[in-house]
Structure formats: C-alpha cells, structure tokens
Amino acid sequence: MPTPDPTSLTVEVVRLDPDLPLPSYAHPGDAGADLVTTVDVTLAPGERAMVPTGVAIALPEGFVALVHPRSGLAARHGLSIVNTPGTVDSGYRGEIKVLLVNHDPVEPIELSRGDRIAQLVIQRYERVRFAEVDVLPDSVRGDGGYGSTGGFGRPTPFGPDHEE
Ligand SMILES: O=c1ccn([C@H]2C[C@H](O)[C@@H](COP(=O)(O)OP(=O)(O)OP(=O)(O)O)O2)c(=O)[nH]1
Numbered sequence: 073m074p075t076p077d078p079t080s081l082t083v084e085v086v087r088l089d090p091d092l093p094l095p096s097y098a099h100p101g102d103a104g105a106d107l108v109t110t111v112d113v114t115l116a117p118g119e120r121a122m123v124p125t126g127v128a129i130a131l132p133e134g135f136v137a138l139v140h141p142r143s144g145l146a147a148r149h150g151l152s153i154v155n156t157p158g159t160v161d162s163g164y165r166g167e168i169k170v171l172l173v174n175h176d177p178v179e180p181i182e183l184s185r186g187d188r189i190a191q192l193v194i195q196r197y198e199r200v201r202f203a204e205v206d207v208l209p210d211s212v213r214g215d216g217g218y219g220s221t222g223g224f225g226r227p228t229p230f231g232p233d234h235e236e
Pocket residue numbers: 139155157158159160161162164167168169170171
C-alpha cells in the first residue's frame with residue numbers, strides 16, 4: 073500500500089534562481105528540507121559568510137522556519153551556522169540566507185553553487201503575553217543553571233531533600 077503523503081501545510085515559495093531546486097526533503101519523515109547555495113564560496117578556517125539560497129517563502133502566521141546546520145557537513149568539515157538555528161519569521165519575504173561558518177582549525181571549505189548547505193525546519197510557534205510580576209512562582213530548579221547539576225558525570229543531587 074503506498075504511504076499517504078503526510079504533508080500538512082502548503083508554503084508558497086518563489087525561486088529567485090530558477091535553475092536551482094526548491095527546498096526538498098531527502099526522505100519521507102525528514103524534518104528538514106535541504107537548502108542550497110546559489111554561489112560558489114570558499115570559507116577559510118574560522119571564516120563566516122552570508123550565503124544566499126535562491127528562495128523566498130511566505131509562511132502562514134503561527135509558523136516559523138528554522139535554519140539548521142546539516143550534521144554530515146558539520147562532522148566531516150566543521151561547517152556550521154553562526155546563529156544556529158536561524159529564525160525566518162512568517163512575515164519575512166526576502167531571500168533566505170544562511171550564515172555559514174567554518175569551524176575547522178586548518179582546512180578551508182569549498183562550496184559550489186547547488187550544494188546543499190543547510191536545512192529548513194518548519195514549526196508552529198506560540199506568541200505569548202508577557203505579564204510583568206514582582207515575584208515568580210517557586211520551582212524545583214529555581215535559579216540554578218549553567219552547570220548547577222554537575223559536569224559530564226551523573227547529576228549532583230539537588231532540591232529540597234538534598235543535604236550538603
Ligand atoms: O538564518 C537566517 C536568519 C534570518 N533570516 C531572515 C529572516 C528573518 O525573518 C530575518 C530577520 O532575522 P532575525 O530576527 O534573526 O535578525 P535580526 O538581527 O533580529 O534582524 P531584524 O532586526 O530585521 O529582525 O532575516 C534569514 O534569512 N536567515
């Protein structure tokens with residue numbers, strides 16, 4: 073039996089570069105649709121660049137597109153995104169761009185027009201009302217953060233029952 077197409081949302085896309093593909097999912101079930109670079113670019117070690125993808129989208133209100141790195145390029149070459157994940161707002165109509173960075177300490181990264189450089193994950197988001205108060209409700213974590221539960225090992229016990 074053929075798998076039903078689970079695509080739930082249509083997103084309008086303008087191809088600013090008609091010779092390059094639309095964002096596309098590599099497999100059924102993938103969360104990320106791959107984006108390509110429209111330009112050849114070489115990133116020296118530590119260098120970053122704003123790379124055009126040749127697409128502009130109109131997301132319905134209530135949805136956001138997040139620009140994520142591709143893990144294979146990160147693992148093999150140290151390629152990542154400076155502001156990962158990038159946020160594409162539903163009202164944005166400009167070209168989607170990717171702020172690539174080469175984290176490799178030694179090797180340059182050469183990208184060619186049409187290479188898949190990032191992936192777009194489209195999600196619902198909430199807009200909230202920020203209600204100002206003087207005191208926040210208690211919680212078990214409280215203001216502990218930034219390693220308060222310990223490092224790589226098992227979490228340090230904490231909370232109301234813990235005695236030093
Ligand atoms: O990786 C990204 C991140 C952002 N954008 C576009 C879409 C987004 O809606 C707009 C603004 O992004 P953001 O809010 O992150 O940037 P900002 O520095 O806060 O700019 P602004 O003052 O325009 O909001 O830039 C991209 O194309 N790629």
